[in-house]
Amino acid sequence: MKQANWNEYLSLQHPWTKRLIGIEQFSKNRNLEQIEREYNQDKYGTLTEFNFTDIELYKRKELELSGLSDNDKIFISLGEQLFETYRGLAFSIYYSTIANIIANYNPERICELGCGYGYNFSYLNKICPEIYGGEYSKNAVILANSIGLNIKEFNFYNLNDYLIIRKKSLVFTCHGVEQLPSAISFISGLYANKENIELVVNFEPTFLTNRTSLIGTLRNRYIEFNDYNRDLITLLMDRDDIDILEYHPDYIGLNPLHPTNIVVWRFK
Numbered sequence: 001m002k003q004a005n006w007n008e009y010l011s012l013q014h015p016w017t018k019r020l021i022g023i024e025q026f027s028k029n030r031n032l033e034q035i036e037r038e039y040n041q042d043k044y045g046t047l048t049e050f051n052f053t054d055i056e057l058y059k060r061k062e063l064e065l066s067g068l069s070d071n072d073k074i075f076i077s078l079g080e081q082l083f084e085t086y087r088g089l090a091f092s093i094y095y096s097t098i099a100n101i102i103a104n105y106n107p108e109r110i111c112e113l114g115c116g117y118g119y120n121f122s123y124l125n126k127i128c129p130e131i132y133g134g135e136y137s138k139n140a141v142i143l144a145n146s147i148g149l150n151i152k153e154f155n156f157y158n159l160n161d162y163l164i165i166r167k168k169s170l171v172f173t174c175h176g177v178e179q180l181p182s183a184i185s186f187i188s189g190l191y192a193n194k195e196n197i198e199l200v201v202n203f204e205p206t207f208l209t210n211r212t213s214l215i216g217t218l219r220n221r222y223i224e225f226n227d228y229n230r231d232l233i234t235l236l237m238d239r240d241d242i243d244i245l246e247y248h249p250d251y252i253g254l255n256p257l258h259p260t261n262i263v264v265w266r267f268k
C-alpha cells in the first residue's frame, strides 16, 4: 500500500469536492422511495436478469457492472491516513477485518440485517455454522433465496420485523444502519428482542459529533448531503442499559469520505 495525500484524492476531478465546498448543489432524502430506486430496482433489480446459481458469480457481475476490477487502484483510509492500493487487496482487508472481529466472539448464529442478497454470507459461513438475514429489497430476497440463502423480507422501520431474530444470535450490520437517517427504530427493534441477542456488531459509517478536523468535517457533511445515519453512536453512548465492548471510529474507509466505524455492544 502506498501512502497518499488528500490533495491528490480530493482534486476538482473528484465529484464530491465541488459538492462539499458548495460549488455544486447535492442533496438526497433517504426515505423508502430512495431505497426502492437505489437498491431494489437499480442495484438488485439489474442482477435478477442473470440466473446464476452461485453467489460468487453475482459478486463478480456486480463488480463488472460498476466498471471496476480487482486490479484497479483505489484510495482507502485508515483513520485520517490515506493510502492507494489495489481494490482486491483493500476489499480483502475489509472483509477479513469483519470476519476476525466477529470470530473473536465465537457466535452460535449470525443474523445480518440489511444484508442485500447475502454478499457477506460467503465468508461469515467460514466462521459460524448458521447465518441468516433480513433485507428490505424484494429483488435481493428473491436472488438470495434462488441461491439457497436464508434471507427474509425485513424493514428496519417495522418493529414486528425484528421477530425474525432467533435465540442466541449475534446481530450484524454492514452499511445497513447507514441507510437510516436515525437509528432509533433499529435500537428499539433490537431492544424488544434483546432476550434473543447475545451481541451486536455494527460496521457502519455515521455522523460523529466529535469530529473537528477538516477531514472529519468533510466526512460529516458527506453524511448530511446523502442523508445517511446521523445518530447511531450517540444513541448507543447515551443509554445506560448498553455495554459497548469495542469502538473503533473511522477504522477503515473503502470510500475515504465515508469510513466505517466498528462498534461491538450488547444490552446489559
Ligand SMILES: C[S@@+](CC[C@H](N)C(=O)[O-])C[C@H]1O[C@@H](n2cnc3c(N)ncnc32)[C@H](O)[C@@H]1O
Binding pocket: 035, 039, 040, 113, 114, 115, 116, 117, 119, 120, 134, 135, 136, 137, 140, 154, 155, 156, 157, 173, 174, 175, 176, 179
Ligand atoms: C450499502 S447496502 C449493504 C448491503 C450488505 N449489508 C453488504 O454489506 O453488502 C445497504 C442495504 O440496506 C438495505 N436497506 C436500506 N433500507 C432498509 C430498510 N429500511 N430495511 C431493511 N433493509 C434496508 C438496502 O436495500 C441494501 O441492501
